[in-house]
Amino acid sequence: MDPKSKAERFLSLVERLSLRPHRVSELAQLYGVSVRTVERDLEALSHAGYRIEQLGRGLYRIPDRPPTLHPVEALALFAAGRLLYHQAPTRQYENALEKLAKMLPEPLRSLLLKSTQGLEERRGDSRTLEMVARALLERRVLAFEYRSGGSKNWRPKEVLVYFLEANRTNLGLYAIGYERTYHRQILTFKLNRMRNARLLEETYEFPEDFDPNVYLRQAWGVVGAREETVEVRLRFAPEAAWRALEGDYPGLTVDKELPDGSLLARLKAVPFKGGVPWEVLSWVQSFGPRVEVLSPPELRSLWLEEARQVLAKATESVGIRG
Structure with a gap:
């Protein structure tokens, strides 16, 4: 060599x-x-x-002494490693996990290494990941083609990347930045919906008024907002109330516990087309009939309509359509 x-x-x-x-x-x-x-x-x-x-x-x-960590600090790093493993789209994450494990005392170090084996088999798009990372680190404009969820069309984009976020629901990676080609505002883009990513020579500076905590504070997922949000009001049935009370959903506020054990709760989210916060809709539907949408009217109507469609399918005979 x-x-x-x-x-x-x-x-x-x-x-x-x-x-x-x-x-x-x-x-x-x-x-x-x-x-x-x-x-x-x-x-x-x-x-x-x-x-x-x-x-x-x-x-x-080579004998190595990891840094002295409080037990809770060590557990936090171990949990971060497990989340990183589940989110890792490519085998390049293996080196990052090994460096993280090096900071842990035994037996957490060995446990993390054993529990994260198999990354070499990951075959994600490492080029897109590299381009987005370099765009953020080098502050260069990122150009790519993007296909929105449910769309068949690829559209050219040029984005000034300000932040990277992992969705707490699906652990997917998202780039947040100023889209200057059409919308001319800060938007969120899922990395695995990008293709042909490349860096332009043009550089940029992070705006002083962009605060990721403020932008994501009212996000029910990864789509944040600097201005308009809608308030969603929900009723949790008694058998689902404990999940809301455990506090696993940042941004969900419990307003009242009713005598029958149900809960009234609310949250704020970013509306999409038609004024519907789609990220909230899919989450509500995961509870089945145990959560009722009370408002806004647009979300309640869509929630009810999709429930009717499910009911219609339940009454149809099961078969494969040609």
């Missing part, structure tokens, strides 16, 4: 051996070199001052 590749291999060796013990044969296969080359690399690292420990025949590690 050339000197640059060798230097990169040395850095990778230090990271991997600090994370967990590795066998020489395993490392040789990983880097595509001979076992003897790995042994020479280990000797060179030892001469450079790294403490190389041999735990068994062909098994080595």
